[in-house]
Amino acid sequence: MNEQKLSLRLEKVASYVPQAAVVADIGSDHAYLPAWLILNGVVKQAVAGEVVKGPFESANQLVQQLGLESQITVRLANGLEAIEPTDHVSAITIAGMGGSLISEILDRGFEKGILTGKERLILQPNIGERKLRLWLQAHQYQLVAEELIEEDGKRYEILVAEKATETTNYSPQELLFGPFLLKEKSQLLKDKWAQELVQKELILSRLSEDNPNHQDKINELKESISWIKELIQ
Incomplete structure (x- = not known):
């Protein structure tokens, strides 16, 4: 592994x-x-957690190839259960999963007392960013940074959160777009949501106004569509 080479994400x-x-x-x-x-000298100790045996073995192999066995502990475990109290973890990275799955992982870690609140959370959901922001808000985490990048034609959001002394109440628009990203209003953000708008309008066109089961979804879609149009104008 080239020490300089890592995907942009x-x-x-x-x-x-x-x-x-x-x-x-x-x-x-x-x-x-x-x-x-x-x-690259950023950290001296790390834990690599993997729930699937194949990737776990690949991680072990890379660590051995690089001679990093004394610095990287590779564990086969479900989510945050890869972390032990003696690790004294101060940062957790979870990248390349859906926001719902990341929320579930954090939830289990929170319930089991593994997530202590002393860790910085660096999260990169592929989808479902709003759900993840809702989880962070509900568990008294405050976003300290957000970034939206594009790589190989795909857009990725990175959410960085730390435990706060009191709950930060984000507006519905901030939960959807991200408070930092909404403030910045980059062209990349507008492009992302212009694409999302097409999908949402398509879904809305297929829902029947006459069906009472659809009404909540219709109202939710209409509201988010109006916010998106305001953002991208």
């Missing part, structure tokens, strides 16, 4: 890991991210 995730943190990368696949962080 993972490179951006890595850029939010604090210097000298102990990082746990959940769903680590080949352990590329923790290996890169160590090879």
